[in-house]
Amino acid sequence: MEKLKKQSMLVLIALLGISMFFVSSCNKDDDDDTVNKTALMAKITEANDLYTNAVEGTAAGQYAYGSKAELKSVIDIAQGVYDNEASTQTEVDNSVVSLTNAMDLFETKVIAAIAPDDLVGQWTFDEGTGTTVKDYSGNGFDGTFGNEAGFGTGQPTWTTDRYGNEGKAIAFDEGAKITIPYNTAINPTQITIALWVNAAHVRANNRFMGLQSWNGYKFQLQSANKVFFTASTDSSIYDRDTDPALDTLKWYHIAVTYGGNEMAFYVNGVQTKLWDDVKGDLVKVTGHDLVFGVGSSKFAATTDNYDADHIIPLEWGGYFDGSLDEIRIYKTVLTPTQIASIYNLEKVQN
Structure with a gap:
């Protein structure tokens, strides 16, 4: 939707420029009338006040980066119409409409506050030592290091984060996992998950988070190294992914939202895909914990009893080969501006 909003702004600018050309060249009748620019001047003043007082940033109440420049482009075009003595009444009226639309679009770029109660869990991985990670949401969902033996002997290890700080991220491989004991709060009916990921290799079933895998929800990179999310709802099980394919050995911020019959993906703060062919609320899981590094907290040795117990067989499972950092889970669908913030x-600030 952020891309669509940006495209809408560009269309507004283009239409305003086109109207200036065609109306001035084709509608000569307006030239004989007195042109009233009062409404345009009032709208330009209003827009300039909005532009001047707006602050771009990442905090609630601020505007998304780049949004002021888009608004200023439309203001400048409107100012040109006002200053041009040859402007017709139609051009002036069109400028008022275009500037009004641009201001309305600009207001959609304001960052809405994220209610503190909507944050379910936040694991920053800043401890740098030990075998536990703290949940900084205040909910107490701390995690414990471990291993899923069926995938190997891996253990979570402290590693370098995207800033180059040692011991501020965690690497996973061969069944290394972090377990968060089950709580209904980490199993909401709608969800936002945001985190930093750095894949060491491209591989199938590169699963870095799961609550009973596809019987609850799971987050992963698929065989083409694209971001992939599975949501089990009271209507169906939905597997969806998004371009682009991520490079290995490179940090990316990724996010997914599910709720309101939509699933949206984000890469580095930009919405990359919106799926509107999904339905229902996320189902409730019982008897399984949330895990990082693998897709489920329980695995079966064979497929024999899956239809009865729905425990994921090892051969259908997967583990993550790479590093994770700054995991957040919300119990609501965050907006594009909130994800971007x-x-x-x-x-990493330049």
Whole structure:
């Protein structure tokens, strides 16, 4: 939707420029009338006040980066119409409409506050030592290091984060996992998950988070190294992914939202895909914990009893080969500007 909003702004600018050309060249009758520019001047003043007082940033109440420049482009075009003595009444009226639309679009770029109660869990991985990770949401969902033996002997290890700080991220491989004991709060009916990921290799079933895998929800990179999310709902099980394919050995901020019959993906703060062919609320899981590094907290040795117990067989499972950092889970669907604000807050600043 952010891309669509940007395209809408560009269309507004283009239409305003086109109207200036065609109306001035084709509608000569207006030239004989007195042109009233009062409404346009009032709208330009209003737009300039909005532009001047707006602050771009990542905090609630601020505007998404780049949005002021888009508004200023439309203001400048409108100012040109006002200053041009040859402007017709039609051009002036069109400028008022275009500037009004641009201001309305600009207001959609304001960052809405994220209610603190909507944050379910936040694991920053800043401890740098030990075998536990703290949940900084205040909900107490701390995690414990471990291993899923069926995938190998891997254990979570402290590693370098995207800033180059040692011991501020965690690497996973061969069944290394972090377990968060089950709580209904980490199993909401709608969800937003945001985190930093760095894949060591491209591989199938590169699963870095799961709550009973596809019987609850799971987050992963698929065989083409694209971001992939599975949501089990009261209507169906939905597997969806998004371009682009991610490079290995490179940090990316990724996010997914599910709710309101939509699933949206984000890469580095930008919405990359919106799926509107999904339905229902996320189902409730019982008897399984949330895990990072693998897709499920329980695995079966064979497929024999799956239809009865729905425990994921090892041969259908998967583990993550790479590093993770700054995991957040919300119990609501965050907006594109809210996702962008998280990315801008956590990214490496130039």
